[in-house]
Every structure is written in structure tokens, then in C-alpha cells.
Amino acid sequence: MLYYLFDYFDREFDLMGAGVFQYISFRAVMAAAISLLITITFGKNLINLLQKKQVGESIRDLGLAGQMEKKGTPTMGGLIIIAAIVIPTLLFAKLENIYVILLLVTTVILGGIGFLDDYIKVFRKNKEGLAGKFKVVGQVSVGLIIGLTLFFHEDVVIREFNEPETVQTEVVSEGPNYVDKKSTVTTIPFVKDNELDYSKFNPTDSDMVTAAIYVLIVIFFVTAISNGANITDGIDGLAAGTSAIIGLALAIFAYISGNAIFSDYLNVMFIPNSGELVIFCTAFVGACVGFLWYNSYPAQVFMGDTGSLSLGGVIAVLALVLRKELLIPVLCGIFVIENLSVIMQVSYFKYTKKKYGEGRRIFKMSPLHHHYQKMDIPEAKIVTRFWIIGILLAIMTLATLKLR
Template sequence: DILNIYIIVMLVTTVWLGAVGFADDYIKVFLKNKEGLSGRTKIIGQVSLGLFVGLVMWLSPEIVVREKVERVKKDVQIETVVTSEYNDNQPVTVSKAKKTTQTTIPFVKNNEFDYNLLNPFKGEGYEYVTWIIFILVVILIITAVSNGANLTDGLDGLATGVSAVITTTLGVFAYLSGNVIYAEYLNIMYIPYSGELVVFMSAFIGALVGFLWYNSYPAQVFMGDTGSLTIGGIIAVFAILIRKELLIPILCGIFLVENLSVVMQVSYFKYTKRKYGEGRRIFLMSPLHHHYQKKGYPEPKIVTRFWIVAILLAVITVVTLKIR
């Protein structure tokens, strides 16, 4: 069903990564194994979800984009009119729906980027190679954002509050992309029926805020990997479906920095141990929020400041709609 395909993908994402996270928490809590699932097993779960999402976007005839939006006079006969909404007595029309690997790139006037530009091959089978590249990017994004949310979940209310800001912003983008009037005004891709995702995201934001009520310092409930992996996966897949995944480094800047802090810490420790015989650290502790804990900052202050940064990043992300 055209109206449901996006929702189906989001529900599968929720259950899929929820199951991976639950398995990890079950092993830690009930089987008394502090290691939980191996990192390799988690990665397999994330990669397999990315493969599923990428294939659905490739093979599903319902997931399309109507790139060009323009206005014509009432008396002009155009076959591509898809809406009866009027503004200033002029109907809005859009180009023919197409299956594409295009996405939105920020701070650029003609802000559509096509993954076929990354395809070094020409000739027969060119399209298939482009979609394979797209699927690999989808896998990378889902894995990175899911792990970023998981690493951010280290202080009371931190991951939940940051995620609520991110998901609210994505909900706004979904509404704009699914509304032909706003898509025309903002000169962004019109994605038919993507507005249906607003319903899903609204419910998800409500769940995050309700959870935050009890997860704020001092926390009464904890999400564990069941929640953090799922939250990251939902954010990544949602952004991919509405073709805003290249905004993730800005919008999910907190997740990105948390990820990088761990990568830098581990890499530098291994390098110095190999070179000097003892491991040295860049941060007092990683992920980054624990570094500030070690420096003596109170937990609520760290969380509040991370929320502020998340809000500023969300504002910058929304501003990219007009700053090009």
C-alpha cells in the first residue's frame, strides 16, 4: 500500500534493532554476562537492516520522488498535475514520479545530489552499480547513527533528550517534503506520501518525552541497548527515507562527536602502546560525556549543555533549507 510502505519500513526498523538490543540486554542482565552480544553480532544486525532498507528503496515501486515543482495557470493542460491545492489561484504541479538515488545536500543552491556521481562505471549495468553504492551508504549511515546513539546513552536523560530534538527536526522535514506547497516554496524534493511518516514520528517523540520524564536525573528507568540502538536506527532510516541523510553529520552532531571520541581514543591508545610500550589517552575517558564527568562537571550540567548543543545543531539544520 502506497500510504503504508514508509510506515512498514519504520516498524520493521523498530522491531529489528529492538530485538538486537534486547538480546544484548538479556545476556547482560539475566545471563550475568557483562559483555553482552559481541560487537560483531551487533554490526551484523545493523548491516542486515541497512541491506533491507536499501533493497526496499530500490525495489519498491511506491518509493519515488517528484523532483521538480512549479506553478502553472489554471487553463494550462498538464498531465503531471497531482494536487488540487491552490495558492494565489494557481495550481501546483510536479514532474513525473521517478525512482532515483537522489538526495538533499545542504548549503547548495541546486541541492540535489545523485549517488550516480560516485559510480565510476559506465555502460550496461550502470544503474545497478549506482543502487549498490546507495545501499552501501545506507548500511554505513544506519550502523554509524545506531552506534552513536548507543554510545551517547551514558548519562541520565542524555540520549533521550538529544534524540527528542533530532526526531522533532526530522518530523518537520518529513512534513515539508510530503507537502507539495511547502516543497515548491522551499525548492526541495517533493516525496509523495512521506508526510505519513509524521504520524509515526509524532508517536515516537511522545514516547521519548514520556520516557525522559522518568529518565531525567536521577533516573528511575533506563533504556539499555534495547532503546539506544533502536533510537539510532529509527533516526537513520527516517532521514534516509525522506532523502535528508546528508544532513545527519550536522543534525546528529552529538552522536558523531561521541563516535569520533571513542575511535580517536582507541586508535591513539593502540598507536602509543605499539610505539612507546604504553598506551596513552586523548580524553580522560570516552565517550566524550564521560571525559567531562572525570573533569568534575556535575552530570545534570553535562546533559543540559549537550541538549543545548543539540538544539543549536537542529536550528542550523533547519536553516539549511534557505541558506544555499
């Protein structure tokens, strides 16, 4: 909104300084600053309100050190994260941008699903919360919306530049030297010819079959990563800190993918209008970092499913929009391994119970962060080490820009 206001002042009144709002870098910095201010300033007010409403976390005794001390800690703190993402984005981004719209829709819908889950746990006193099948239906619905929009919307294109034709020493250039086209191409990490077209998996010539394949891929990533973030949110500051690291890496990818000069130099797919996502990414990072003000050990508030489902879904959609979803196993390695640890633990337990009559475990407890808690490693140290691993994974992901 401020973007349009200052653009009007710049055009109509030539207001000094108003033109700075045309720069993505300036708006990104402002979005991060406002996001931080919202979480830090209003976070305490939200905590007080949640305490007054007795919106406390119910804790099951799993025999983990310091676990029962967290009983009654306010949850639903994800509300302040969502506000700190949405408000700066509305203020500083171009709201007609299809990518910005998709990210806002993802944030609000998945946040709403998480809020419903938290509401049932807290106010209905049902520890199970929203039934898993309804969560999955919500995640699949978001994936369906995102997939269909990315496949069919006319503004979702990639730009291919043509080499100028020359006749002897004279350059012949008629019209633009590029073409914007619809494509299901994505990026493969660590290989030289690093593009994969999902349409190659279509044995027919039907666009509808290609659309179905692409939408299923989108649904898979949205569901998997939102669940991964949800599972990771088990100890103080882990999900928020990890998400901030991932968000910063995606902000760099968004800036490069939306800049013709940098994308050409680094031989990265140029995606018109994707640079606007830098504003969303910095608001996202600011919200996560600001939330750590109250969520770092010992936590004064938990984000609950309201925050974790939304954060995971946003990360997945950002990666899909930037056509970097195949980097998710590396960039979101913390979420992936947390998810896998639960799958491995449950599967092995069921297998051994069927085969030997009693279930056996791979880990002392899943998800993985609880395994280390069972080893009597302090919670703050586990979180810090996971952050360090997350930073290394982000650096490795950014290295794919040159390592092929």
C-alpha cells in the same frame, strides 16, 4: 487502525468529526499525546516489573562521581519506548505506506537486537552482552533491507513538477504537470544546487552497481547512527533527550517534504506520501520525552541497548527516507562526536602504545560525556549542555531550508 475506522465512518455514515482523521496535523498531535500517555502511565508498571524480575544494570567502577549509586537500576526500559512508538503509529498512520512500514520494521528489529544484548547481560550475567560481530550483522541486515526496499520499491519516488507550456496567452496542459520517478538523488546542505545523485558514483551503466553503492551507503548510516546513539546512552537522559530534539527536526522535514505547497515554496524535494512520517516522528518524540519522566537524573530506569539501538536506527532511516542523510553530521552531531571520541581515543592509545611503549589518551575518558564527568562537572549539567548543543544543531539543520 483508527484512521481506517474513522475513514469508514466518514464515508459510510458521514459521522460528524470523523473527517478530522484525514488531517496529518491532527493525527500527529494525537500520536504524540498517546505516546506520552503510554510512557508515563505504563512506565512505572514496567519499572516495578523489572525490579521484581531483578533486571538491574551491572556497573563497572570507572571512578566516576555517583556511578556506583546506579548499580541495580532497572534496565531494558527501551521496551516502553518501542511500545510508545509502535502503538500510536499503528493507531493513527496509514499502514500501507511503505515508509511507515520500513520505520516500524527498523524499530522492532533493532529493538530486538538490543533486547537480546540486554538479556544476555542481565539474565546470563555476561557483562559483554551480545558479541559485537552479531550486533553488526543485525545492523547490516537492517541496512540491507532498508537499502534494497528504497532502491527497488515502486512507491519510493520523488516528484518533479513541469513548467506549463504556453502558446501565446493560452496555457496548454495535457495530463498532470508532474512526473513521479525512481531516483537515488539526495540533498546536499548549504549549497544552491543542492542535489546529489548517487548514480554519479557508478562508472558503469548497470543499475545493479548503482543499487550496490546505494545499499552500502544506507548500511553505513544505519550502523553508524545506531552505534552513536548506543554510545551516547551513558548518562541519565542524554540519549532520550537528544533523540527527541532530532526527532522533532525530522518531523518538520517530513511535513515539508510531503507537502507540495511548502516544498515548492522552500525549493525542497517533494517526496510523495512522506508526510505520513510526521505521525511516526511525533510518536517517536513523545516516547523519548515521556521516557525522560523516569530517565532524567537521577534515573529510575535505563533504556539499555533495547532502546538506544532502536532510536539510532530509526533516526538514520528517517533521514534516508527524507533524503536528508547528508545532514546527519550536523543534525546528529552529538551522536557523531560521541562516536568519534571513542574512535580517536582507542586509535591514539594503540598508536602511542606501539610507538612509545605505553598508551596515551586524548580525553580523560571516552565517550566524551565521561571526559566531562572526570572534570567533576555534575551529570545533570553535562546532559543539559549537550541538549542545548543538540537544539543549536537542529536549528542549524532547519536553517538549511533557506541558507544555500
